[in-house]
Amino acid sequence: xxxxxxxxxxxxxxxxxxxxxxxxxxxxxxxxxxxxxxxxxxxxxxxxxxxxxxxxxxxxxxxxxxxxxxxxxxxxxxxxxxxxxxxxxxx
Amino acid sequence: xxxxxxxxxxxxxxxxxxxxxxxxxxxxxxxxxxxxxxxxxxxxxxxxxxxxxxxxxxxxxxxxxxxxxxxxxxxxxxxxxxxxxxxxxxxxxxxxxxxxxxxxxxxxxxxxxxxxxxxxxxxxxxxxxxxxxxxxxxxxxxxxxxxxxxxxxxxxxxxxxxxxxxxxxxxxxxxxxxxxxxxxxxxxxxxxxxxxxxxxxxxxxxxxxxxxxxxxxxxxxxxxxxxxxxxxxxxxxxxxxxxxxxxxxxxxxxxxxxxxxxxxxxxxxxxxxxxxxxxxxxxxxxxxxxxxxxxxxxxxxxxxxxxxxxxxxxx
Ligand SMILES: [Fe+2]
Ligand SMILES: [Fe+2]
Numbered sequence: 001x002x003x004x005x006x007x008x009x010x011x012x013x014x015x016x017x018x019x020x021x022x023x024x025x026x027x028x029x030x031x032x033x034x035x036x037x038x039x040x041x042x043x044x045x046x047x048x049x050x051x052x053x054x055x056x057x058x059x060x061x062x063x064x065x066x067x068x069x070x071x072x073x074x075x076x077x078x079x080x081x082x083x084x085x086x087x088x089x090x091x
Numbered sequence: 092x093x094x095x096x097x098x099x100x101x102x103x104x105x106x107x108x109x110x111x112x113x114x115x116x117x118x119x120x121x122x123x124x125x126x127x128x129x130x131x132x133x134x135x136x137x138x139x140x141x142x143x144x145x146x147x148x149x150x151x152x153x154x155x156x157x158x159x160x161x162x163x164x165x166x167x168x169x170x171x172x173x174x175x176x177x178x179x180x181x182x183x184x185x186x187x188x189x190x191x192x193x194x195x196x197x198x199x200x201x202x203x204x205x206x207x208x209x210x211x212x213x214x215x216x217x218x219x220x221x222x223x224x225x226x227x228x229x230x231x232x233x234x235x236x237x238x239x240x241x242x243x244x245x246x247x248x249x250x251x252x253x254x255x256x257x258x259x260x261x262x263x264x265x266x267x268x269x270x271x272x273x274x275x276x277x278x279x280x281x282x283x284x285x286x287x288x289x290x291x292x293x294x295x296x297x298x299x300x301x302x303x304x305x306x307x308x309x310x311x312x313x314x315x316x317x318x319x320x321x322x323x324x325x326x327x328x329x330x331x332x333x334x335x336x337x338x339x340x341x342x343x344x345x346x347x348x349x350x351x352x353x354x355x356x357x358x359x360x361x362x363x364x365x366x367x368x369x370x371x372x373x374x375x376x377x378x379x380x381x382x383x384x385x386x387x388x389x390x391x392x393x394x395x396x397x398x399x400x401x402x403x404x405x406x
Contacts, residue, residue, distance in 0.1 A: 001190070001191060001192055001394075002394065002397070002398060004182075004185065020251075021179055021182050021183075021244075021247075021248070021251075022182040022185070022186075023178060023182060024191060026394075026397035026398050026400065026401040027397075027400075027401035027404065030397065030401075037171075037175075038175050038178050038179070039175075041168075041171070041172070041175065041255075042255075058121065060121070061119070061121050061122050061123070062123075
């Protein structure tokens with residue numbers, strides 16, 4: 001069976017490539033051609049990236065806490081943490 | 092035997108899982124999920140994918156005989172969309188750990204079903220109008236609900252599909268409208284197509300709620316957000332005035348507006364016919380499966396040749 005590819009599409013210049021789904025293809029060139037037919041039949045894209053799914057390393061949902069909790073108590077990274085008088089403008 | 096600790100963990104995970112669902116959070120492929128949730132989705136998404144793929148056959152039957160070039164390009168584009176829908180859905184199912192070959196094998200051996208509506212024949216050009224109007228119309232009602240389903244990849248595939256479906260229904264209705272404004276013979280063709288497709292379209296929503304054992308669990312897991320009977324009623328309420336507009340008659344003497352319910356009342360569906368077709372004995376079951384198996388078999392050399400070519404290429 002043909003390997004699985006993940007497909008990323010840029011809808012227009014100025015926007016990032018976004019994951020849209022996956023498909024099977026014999027090689028990267030065919031993955032691009034198939035992605036054109038499957039995901040851009042109505043001009044949804046101007047650029048396609050394909051990558052074989054097995055090359056994507058993903059974080060494990062079970063480690064979500066370890067990975068992302070440390071940012072939780074760092075509210076001083078947000079502008080609203082700093083109290084300034086209301087009458088102040090342009091800041 | 093499972094260690095006690097694991098059983099406790101599973102119960103806790105199941106509770107957390109339900110909390111996520113209750114909070115309207117999506118479930119993503121790598122998240123923990125109950126086996127039954129996974130298996131229900133593999134079954135439902137793959138059967139939905141098979142329906143899109145098998146669904147190309149009755150309409151494909153008329154591409155070469157479309158009455159004008161305008162109709163032909165529209166039908167071709169619609170059938171191509173259905174192929175795309177099948178592919179979105181197969182890849183959504185694959186995120187749950189089933190392979191494409193396994194799914195195709197389940198279709199070919201009859202283990203996996205597809206929507207029974209595609210086991211009816213397309214006898215005249217008007218059937219292409221009726222299918223777009225009624226079959227895609229019924230599919231849209233179900234699929235709009237599924238854009239809010241709890242499994243992320245399925246919901247995202249549905250959003251993409253729903254954007255494309257509306258043209259399918261409109262091109263079908265336009266065919267019906269053209270026929271109904273044409274000669275008497277053309278109008279009769281439209282009426283005949285409505286007569287044959289009406290009841291099978293109502294059956295697309297599945298058994299009555301009280302005969303549908305999975306409904307409760309599916310609602311709890313937010314796989315479905317509305318019951319079969321609710322969706323069917325919505326379809327009838329949408330469609331009855333559209334038939335009036337065409338000037339043709341829905342083949343149900345009991346169909347009439349009920350002012351107190353604010354819904355149409357309608358007659359009893361022939362559930363024997365429904366189960367006969369589900370069990371594989373509809374007019375076209377064998378022909379549809381044979382066509383799929385033949386296409387798969389005859390494509391084998393192409394799949395193999397493409398792989399061989401890819402592995403010989405120097406990158
Ligand atoms: Fe579709
Ligand atoms: Fe469709």
